[in-house]
Amino acid sequence: MSDTEADKVPGDVPFEEPGVAVYLIGLALAGLLSVVSFVMATTTLVWVPSIPVALAVLAIAQMGVHLVFFLHINTGPDNINNAMALAFGVLIVFLVLAGSLWIMAHLNHNMAPMSQIMQMQH
């Protein structure tokens, strides 16, 4: 459209945004990680206690793939604000998750057994 071209000045850097190849790489990597996750969840070939850890690692890796190849968050100089906002978001998510689980586990641990509470009510 001539409309969008009107503002160009000599020496302007040509328009560069990710092409199809970036999305194809993202799709392949994310698909691979998903398939491995689903296989991991039901397999009997690995040491069983390691499965939840493996699933968590695979999920974090896949979220990273989505961020880089689909949302195009990187640490380039023109992208630093996005990365900083993401880092802050991750911090808050970590605090909410870890804090809730920690507090609730302690409450559970320090609470009298349910049978005892029922007796106290009578």
Added chain:
Amino acid sequence: MSGLQALAGASRPAAGRTREGRELHAAAGTVSKRIVVGFGFWIFLLSDIVMFSAFFATYAVLVGDTAGAPDGRQLFDLRNVELETACLLASSFTCGISSIGARLQNGLWFYGAMAATFVLGAAFLGLEIKEFAGMVARGAGPTRSAFLSAFFTLIGCHGLHITAGLMWLLTMMAQVFAKGYRADILRRVLCFNLFWHALDIIWVALFTVVYLMGVAP
């Protein structure tokens, strides 16, 4: 990024059109509206993810409190979740293709990829509704136990986001059709793309924490 400015610059007043005007803008530290809008929407998405983290924490605390009702191992059908995951991942890809179509102002790519995204997203939603209906029919509805309340809240909240996304998608197709690839319309398309990709990221956490860890030995 100055390429983005060229795209967003179409709506800028005539003062910025001369070379001197642009250099003044640059000296004052003005960034293009497209970058500001994208960044603002990214902040919103992060706040949405923080809200989801609260639902995740609730689910993780309550996952063991089944009150005698069936737990995830008995209720979850991984075949269904595999299909849902495949639909959503493919729709994320077609959504990316539609953003290229919008940038190139190519109707075939834009409308084609947006339509494919809609079909895949609707298929995901259909599979989720089928799963919910099946669970309620088995007597495992959201009122049955704390675990099920947390499950329906967490998955249902994501499903509501997908529903809103599908309506937004149709709106964007209609707006591009009616108003063309105007700079302000393209900024809305950018925000829609970010929204849809973010929903797929949340789904990765969902299928791992809820379904896979729920059935893992």
